[in-house]
Amino acid sequence: MAASLADRHCVDCKPGTPQLPLDEVERLLQQVDGWAVEAVELDDRHQQLEKIFKFKGFMPAVDLVNRIAAIAEAEGHHPDLQVSYGSLTVQLWTHTAGGLTDNDFILAAKIDQVAGPLPLPSP
Amino acid sequence: MAASLADRHCVDCKPGTPQLPLDEVERLLQQVDGWAVEAVELDDRHQQLEKIFKFKGFMPAVDLVNRIAAIAEAEGHHPDLQVSYGSLTVQLWTHTAGGLTDNDFILAAKIDQVAGPLPLPSP
Numbered sequence: 001m002a003a004s005l006a007d008r009h010c011v012d013c014k015p016g017t018p019q020l021p022l023d024e025v026e027r028l029l030q031q032v033d034g035w036a037v038e039a040v041e042l043d044d045r046h047q048q049l050e051k052i053f054k055f056k057g058f059m060p061a062v063d064l065v066n067r068i069a070a071i072a073e074a075e076g077h078h079p080d081l082q083v084s085y086g087s088l089t090v091q092l093w094t095h096t097a098g099g100l101t102d103n104d105f106i107l108a109a110k111i112d113q114v115a116g117p118l119p120l121p122s123p
Numbered sequence: 124m125a126a127s128l129a130d131r132h133c134v135d136c137k138p139g140t141p142q143l144p145l146d147e148v149e150r151l152l153q154q155v156d157g158w159a160v161e162a163v164e165l166d167d168r169h170q171q172l173e174k175i176f177k178f179k180g181f182m183p184a185v186d187l188v189n190r191i192a193a194i195a196e197a198e199g200h201h202p203d204l205q206v207s208y209g210s211l212t213v214q215l216w217t218h219t220a221g222g223l224t225d226n227d228f229i230l231a232a233k234i235d236q237v238a239g240p241l242p243l244p245s246p
Contacts (some may be wrong), residue, residue, distance in 0.1 A: 058201045062192040065206065068183040078181045081206040083188065 005031050005109035008102075009027060010075040019047075019099035027106040028106045037100070040093060048093035049104050053115060061088035067114040075110070077103050128154050128232035133198040134225075141172075142222035147196070151228040156235045157200060163216060171216035172227050178208060184211035190237040197234070200226045 025037060040046035055061050061083045068090065072078045082089040090111060092104040128151070150162060163169035178184050184206045191213065195201045205212040213234060215227040
């Protein structure tokens with residue numbers, strides 16, 4: 001059986017590393033929890049993974065920033081993180097590939113591990 | 124002599140608190156270091172203070188997030204923070220006022236204090 005995404009490690013992406021084909025993106029997206037594929041800002045050519053974590057207050061988001069930073073440093077692959085009161089938005093893409101690679105899904109799975117399950121929606 | 128911005132404390136902003144008039148924004152902007160007044164995203168009606176800190180690597184930005192978070196919690200006024208590899212963007216505005224108040228400049232001055240001086244531009 002193949003190792004789960006969260007058990008794998010990011011590999012160095014050299015310039016020219018290809019983006020994942022769309023069917024592989026869709027396959028891997030099923031293996032992470034609550035992530036969406038979005039266009040990078042206004043640039044339709046580049047895709048990224050995005051997940052929004054919701055919290056009560058400010059410090060839980062900062063706490064998750066610290067947990068994600070430790071993973072990012074260990075893997076040598078760094079997300080963009082947007083902290084606001086009540087939320088943390090995480091964005092992942094591979095600059096050298098100009099889009100999504102295995103590394104992004106590996107980091108997403110590891111982030112899911114340290115973040116715990118998504119809270120249930122409010123009734 | 125009036126207390127410097129960094130020595131003052133944020134006050135509770137009730138709904139209906141007015142934005143600062145433009146001449147007061149310009150006066151206070153002279154008392155903080157490297158901040159710019161920007162429109163909030165695509166909404167021309169709301170203004171915010173923004174400062175971009177540049178770093179080598181990822182962890183210095185995370186370190187500054189933690190220092191800013193401690194101030195924000197103490198003052199009960201919270202910025203938006205965008206962490207990327209090599210930079211931290213800080214955005215400040217007062218939601219209850221729909222724009223800038225004294226609180227934003229007070230927090231900006233306190234952030235300047237914990238961040239230290241801006242690095243010299245590269246030669």
